[in-house]
Amino acid sequence: MxxxxxxxxxxxxxxxxxxxxxxxxxxxxxxxxxxxxxxxxxxxxxxxxxxxxxxxxxxxxxxxxxxRSLGGPGEVPPHRDLLGSRVLTECGEERGTVLDAAFDPVTARIEAVLTTLGELPADRLLGLGDHALVIRTGHVRHRV
The missing domain is CATH 2.30.30.240 (PRC-barrel domain)
Structure with a gap:
């Protein structure tokens, strides 16, 4: 990771x-x-x-x-910074701010998003826009 x-x-x-x-x-x-x-x-x-x-x-x-190589320009998606993004549920409820994210460097899969309110599993992510990271409603796992 x-x-x-x-x-x-x-x-x-x-x-x-x-x-x-x-x-x-x-x-x-x-x-x-x-x-x-x-x-x-x-x-x-x-x-x-x-x-x-x-x-x-x-x-x-x-x-x-x-x-490997820089290659041609290809299609480049717009960039939105995950770190520092507000976290909102699909219902618009505030769920903190993104502090960091853990990912597998081999597969590029995000494993977890670390927020000011705890850890979010990657399967809760819905989308990342200009204003926030949107997640499925559920409970944030608080670290003990």
């Missing part, structure tokens, strides 16, 4: 010559499928950010990500 907060800032390298493309700025999530879909790479102030599909990664580790 990896945490979103631990991936942010990791260097992103190319295989072989290990050229540094930049650092992970954010992970794009498809909340409905519960998966990380893309990595957004900060390339410095004067260069545009690069966006790489999760499937284009060759390796993911605690110290770096290695990209």
């Amino acid at each position: 990896m945490l979103f907060s631990r991936v942010r800032g990791l260097p992103v390298l190319t295989p072989g010559d290990a050229d540094r493309l930049g650092v992970v700025r954010a992970l794009t999530v498809d909340a409905a499928s519960g998966e990380v879909t893309h990595v957004r790479i900060g390339r410095g102030r004067l260069r545009r950010e690069a966006v790489v599909a999760w499937g284009a990664l060759r390796a993911v580790g605690p110290d770096m990500l290695i990209v």
Whole structure:
């Protein structure tokens, strides 16, 4: 398992010559499928950010990500930051704020979302919009 907060800032390298493309700025999530879909790479102030599909990664580790290739632009979904998002039920009830999320770096599946009110299992996620992460109604598991 990896945490979103631990991936942010990791260097992103190319295989072989290990050229540094930049650092992970954010992970794009498809909340409905519960998966990380893309990595957004900060390339410095004067260069545009690069966006790489999760499937284009060759390796993911605690110290770096290695990209097979940047490839063509392809379809890039809009990015909404999961970390810091408000959490609302489908009925509009406030359920805290997202602090972090745990995911499997091999499958890109989100395992749990950590909020100010406790842990949410990934199967409760419905969608992530500009204003909030929307979840199925249910009870948040409070840590003891």
